[in-house]
Amino acid sequence: MAEIQIKQVTKTFGRFDAVLDLDLELEDGTFVALLGPSGCGKSTTMNMLSGLLEPTRGEILFDGAVVNKLKPGDRNIGFVFQNYAIFTHMSAFDNIAFGLRVRKQPADEIREEVHQVARLLGIENMLDRRTTDLSVNDLQKVAIGRSMITKPGIFLLDEPFSNLDARFRSYMRAELKKLQRELSQTMIYVTHDQVEAMSMAEKIAIMDRGQLQQYGTPDEVYNQPANRFVAGFVGSTMMNFVPTTLDRSGGDLVLTMPLADARPLTVHNRDGGDDSDSFTMGIRSEHIELVDPGSETASLRGTVTLLESLGPRNIVHLSSDGYLLRVTVPPTVRPRVGEAVGLELDARRVHVFADASGTALA
Amino acid sequence: MKALLTSLRVLLIAAVLCVFLFPVYWTVTMAFKPADEWTPTSGKTYWLPDHPTLDNFRRIFGGTPGGSDSFLVSTPINATDSIVTSLITSILGTLLALSVGTFAAYGISRYRAGGKMLGFSILQLRMFPPIAVIIPVLFLWTYLHLFDTHAGLILIYGAVTFPFVVWLMKSFFDEVPREISEAAIVDGCSQFGAFRKSVLPLVKGGLATTALFVFILNWSDFLIALVLSGNNVVTAPVFLSQITSAATGEEFGSRAALGVILITPPMLLSILIQKHLVRGLTFGAIKR
Numbered sequence: 001m002a003e004i005q006i007k008q009v010t011k012t013f014g015r016f017d018a019v020l021d022l023d024l025e026l027e028d029g030t031f032v033a034l035l036g037p038s039g040c041g042k043s044t045t046m047n048m049l050s051g052l053l054e055p056t057r058g059e060i061l062f063d064g065a066v067v068n069k070l071k072p073g074d075r076n077i078g079f080v081f082q083n084y085a086i087f088t089h090m091s092a093f094d095n096i097a098f099g100l101r102v103r104k105q106p107a108d109e110i111r112e113e114v115h116q117v118a119r120l121l122g123i124e125n126m127l128d129r130r131t132t133d134l135s136v137n138d139l140q141k142v143a144i145g146r147s148m149i150t151k152p153g154i155f156l157l158d159e160p161f162s163n164l165d166a167r168f169r170s171y172m173r174a175e176l177k178k179l180q181r182e183l184s185q186t187m188i189y190v191t192h193d194q195v196e197a198m199s200m201a202e203k204i205a206i207m208d209r210g211q212l213q214q215y216g217t218p219d220e221v222y223n224q225p226a227n228r229f230v231a232g233f234v235g236s237t238m239m240n241f242v243p244t245t246l247d248r249s250g251g252d253l254v255l256t257m258p259l260a261d262a263r264p265l266t267v268h269n270r271d272g273g274d275d276s277d278s279f280t281m282g283i284r285s286e287h288i289e290l291v292d293p294g295s296e297t298a299s300l301r302g303t304v305t306l307l308e309s310l311g312p313r314n315i316v317h318l319s320s321d322g323y324l325l326r327v328t329v330p331p332t333v334r335p336r337v338g339e340a341v342g343l344e345l346d347a348r349r350v351h352v353f354a355d356a357s358g359t360a361l362a
Numbered sequence: 363m364k365a366l367l368t369s370l371r372v373l374l375i376a377a378v379l380c381v382f383l384f385p386v387y388w389t390v391t392m393a394f395k396p397a398d399e400w401t402p403t404s405g406k407t408y409w410l411p412d413h414p415t416l417d418n419f420r421r422i423f424g425g426t427p428g429g430s431d432s433f434l435v436s437t438p439i440n441a442t443d444s445i446v447t448s449l450i451t452s453i454l455g456t457l458l459a460l461s462v463g464t465f466a467a468y469g470i471s472r473y474r475a476g477g478k479m480l481g482f483s484i485l486q487l488r489m490f491p492p493i494a495v496i497i498p499v500l501f502l503w504t505y506l507h508l509f510d511t512h513a514g515l516i517l518i519y520g521a522v523t524f525p526f527v528v529w530l531m532k533s534f535f536d537e538v539p540r541e542i543s544e545a546a547i548v549d550g551c552s553q554f555g556a557f558r559k560s561v562l563p564l565v566k567g568g569l570a571t572t573a574l575f576v577f578i579l580n581w582s583d584f585l586i587a588l589v590l591s592g593n594n595v596v597t598a599p600v601f602l603s604q605i606t607s608a609a610t611g612e613e614f615g616s617r618a619a620l621g622v623i624l625i626t627p628p629m630l631l632s633i634l635i636q637k638h639l640v641r642g643l644t645f646g647a648i649k650r
Contacts, residue, residue, distance in 0.1 A: 052544050073550030085541035089563040098559075099549035150549070 002062045002076070002153035002186050003028040004049070009058030011044050018044040020210040022058070026188070026203075031180050033201035034190045037233070041210040042190045046158050049188065050079050062154070073102070075154070078147030082159040084139050086131050092118075092142050093127040099150040117145045120179070137168045144176075148183070155180070155187040161196070173200055194234050198222065206230050227360055228280065228353040237285045237315060240325045242300070244281040244352070255281055255352070259321040261301040267347045278355040285315065286328040287349035290335065291342040298342025300325070304335045318343070386625075392618035393418055400614040418619035422605070441620050444601035449627070450512055451587075451597060452580035455519025459576055462520070463527025464569065468557060470528065471535035472543070481532065484525050492522045493585045500589055510592040518586055523576040530575070534568030535561070570638040578628045598624055 004026040011019040019041040026032050034042040047053040048060060051072035059066050067075055087095050093114055100110045118124040121141045126134060131142065140160060147155065157176075161169045177200050180187045191197050197204050198218045206213045206221060206229075214226040225231035231239045247254040247264075255265045265281075291298050302320035309331070316335060318325045320343070327343065335341055352361045395411040395418075398404065424440040466484070469475035499518065500509070508514030538561050546556035562569075584599040591600070602620045605613045 050544075050548055052547065072544075072548045073552075077548065079545065079548040081541040081545060083539055083541055085539065085545035087542065087545075087560055087563070089566075098546070102546075102550040102555070102559075146545075146549070 003064075004154065004186060004188075005059075005061040005064075006045075006049075007059045007061065009045075009048065009055045009060060011041075011048060011053060012056045017210050019048070019055075022207075022210075022212055024205055024212060024215060026186060028063075029184045029186055031177070031187045031200060031202045032189065033197035033204045034188060034207060035194060035197040035204050035233070036192065036207035036213075038192055039209075040207040042192075042207050043158060044210075045207070046156055046188065046190050049154070050077055050156055051075050076150070076152050077154045077156055078150065078152035080140075080143050080147050080155075080157045080160045082162055084143040084163075086139050086143055086146075088131050090131065091127070092123065092129055092131055092134065092138075095131060095142050096127075096145040096149055098146055103150070113149060114145075117149050120182075121145050137164060137172075140164060140172070144179075148179075153185060155183075155185045157187070157189045159190055159192070162191075162193070169196075176200065195236060198234070206233060208233075225282075225351065225360060228282065228358040231282050231351060231353070231360070235284060237326055237328060239282045239284050239351075240288070242281050242320075242323055242325070243355075244279050246279055246352070253352070255350070257281060257300065259300060259323065261321075263299050265299045265345060265347060265350065267350050267352075279361075280353045280355055282351040282353060283345055283349060285326040287346040288325070288327045289344040289346075290316065290327060290329060290333060291344045293340045293342040295342045295344070297344045299345050300343040302341060302343060304337050304339045304341060306337065307334060309334075316341075389618045389621045389625075392614055393622045395615050395618075397613075397615060418615040421613070421616045422620050422623075439605065439616075441598065441601055441623075444596045444598045445623070447512070447595055448581060448598040448624075451515040451519060451595075452577055452583075454512075454516045455523065455580045456573060456577045458516060458520030459523040459527045460569070460573055463524050463572075464531050466524075467528045467531035468535050468561070471532045472540065481528070484528050487525045492518075493589075496586065496589045503590055509590060510594045512595055514590055515587060515595060515597070518590060519580040519583065522586070523579050526576055526579070527572055530572045531565070531568065534565040538564050567638040570635045574628070574631055574635060577631065581624070581628060 004024075006022050006024040006026075009019060009022045010017060022041075022045060034045060036042050044053065048055050051067070051070060055068060060068055062075065072079075087098065090098070096114045096117060097110050100113060105113075114127065115124060118127055121144060123138060123141050123145065126138055126142075131139065134142065140163075144160070160176075161172050164172060173196065176187075189197070189201060201218060203215065204218055204221050205215045208229050214221050214230045216224075216226075221230055221234050225234065225239075228241070232241070242257050242259065244255045244257045247256065252266050255267060256262070257265075293301050300320050302318035302325060304316055305319050305324075306317035308315040308317070312331065314329050314331055314333060316327045316329055316333075318327065318341065325343070353359065354361065391408075391410055392400065394414045394416070395408060396413050396415045397417075399408040399411055399413070402408075422439060422441040424438050424442075466475075470481045503509045503514050503518070506514075508517065542560050542564065543553075543556040546560040547553065551559060582599065583597070584603070587595075587597040587600050588603075591597070596604075598620065602617050602624070605616045605620070607613055
């Protein structure tokens with residue numbers, strides 16, 4: 001159990017800034033996901049937390065104490081690697097017992113604790129097996145067991161489930177969440193899969209090109225994206241983006257999209273933003289409704305180009321004056337390809353981003 | 363057609379095998395031939411010994427075989443010391459190359475020690491035959507009082523085989539994922555502890571293969587030992603070349619007998635570690 005502070009941390013490799021001026025405070029006992037595309041600096045951040053890498057600048061504090069110079073073994077952390085890093089020359093038991101043996105605990109205590117951990121993970125019957133005989137799924141459980149045996153205050157997981165098959169992955173997600181609640185540890189989970197981050201984490205830190213983009217609850221990053229990158233990265237169906245001009249003269253904010261057949265859209269008053277003179281409107285696919293093309297409420301019009309049937313919902317792909325838009329509709333709505341439709345945008349759910357900085361207008 | 367191809371292939375394999383196995387066959391049969399069957403002076407080539415005998419083996423271990431007058435004019439010789447010398451110098455030389463080379467290989471593989479050039483410059487040491495520089499080494503060794511000593515041979519064997527160890531072991535270390543040692547470090551091991559407990563056990567097959575390879579190189583060396591040693595430290599191959607007698611000149615039989623003995627240690631070793639020789643090592647830590 002530990003609280004983590006990352007203060008102005010930068011990690012430079014040669015001339016490349018893998019992580020730049022990262023500021024992050026993680027409360028004790030939270031489940032935090034580090035989310036971002038590959039190369040965004042999330043694994044580097046993880047390696048600095050574990051002590052495998054030392055920050056070039058800045059400080060990392062565990063429970064208020066600077067740990068920059070502390071060796072990984074002295075940080076009281078558990079680390080689960082993407083490729084498990086199982087010691088294949090040892091049995092499952094010896095793998096789990098490894099950390100305790102390094103700490104020179106008595107053999108009978110080790111046996112007891114290994115069995116306890118194995119019971120928790122449901123792998124007690126595999127302890128004597130050679131690790132080369134275990135399935136990928138069980139190997140990952142052994143890896144988790146090995147990192148939790150020392151009862152670390154901080155649990156670091158680097159894309160631990162990306163090699164598992166889809167069904168087992170969702171099962172393990174639930175198991176891990178349960179485990180975290182039982183142990184009430186601070187858990188940091190690196191992933192590039194936003195579904196994984198949204199479904200498990202209490203807080204999500206989204207990174208891109210070495211910099212923190214937003215830190216908030218899944219609800220916040222989904223519904224109030226801080227900038228265009230977050231808006232585009234989070235959400236299983238990508239947010240729709242259309243260029244727009246702003247008119248604040250009447251008190252309310254009026255968006256005019258320079259698209260054929262577009263009508264101005266009045267959204268509730270927002271200010272902020274910057275001096276940028278070009279803007280982008282963003283709206284999620286589920287916040288658009290298909291209406292009659294002649295309808296008064298339709299802000300945009302388009303032609304259906306593709307229909308994706310996903311079972312519980314359909315996704316309609318549309319072309320509006322050359323812009324690709326996606327709309328999520330109930331499974332019963334099945335427009336034909338080539339059909340002209342109107343799009344009614346939920347004005348409360350419209351986001352506006354300044355093009356120069358990418359930041360959202362508050 | 364297919365049957366023809368198959369039989370052609372079998373024939374080809376048989377022909378190649380004949381070429382490779384003939385010297386072994388000739389050495390083994392020669393070791394058991396009495397002196398008058400060594401050469402076809404009597405007008406007959408002896409493919410197998412007519413009168414198999416152990417005289418040759420007795421001869422190289424100081425015996426004066428009874429009944430036979432072939433060795434009457436020869437001074438007794440004994441190969442025991444030279445075999446012991448060969449064992450000492452090649453085993454210790456191998457251990458020296460292995461211990462230094464393995465650490466070097468780990469440093470190059472994991473930490474890119476020495477940048478891009480170090481690995482290459484080590485390999486470069488093998489781009490000319492060691493014998494090409496043996497004369498300067500002879501001067502150096504004489505100056506350092508290493509000429510004709512066990513230590514001198516051990517050092518040169520270690521140095522000459524060191525590049526092999528580095529490059530073989532580097533290729534094995536390259537296949538061990540970095541996370542293996544990182545996991546051990548996070549669990550509280552030191553860098554060296556992580557190397558010893560998590561990485562080294564995974565490459566032990568490679569280590570055994572390398573050890574055998576280097577041992578055979580050292581064990582079969584003739585030229586280096588010939589130049590860098592005198593009468594004090596004589597290795598078995600050098601001893602073998604010196605077996606001659608006034609009565610028979612070149613003692614083919616006795617040399618063959620010693621040859622048969624010298625084949626044995628590498629053969630025994632390879633049988634002992636053959637399960638490791640297969641490259642199918644369990645680098646299964648990563649399931650890709």
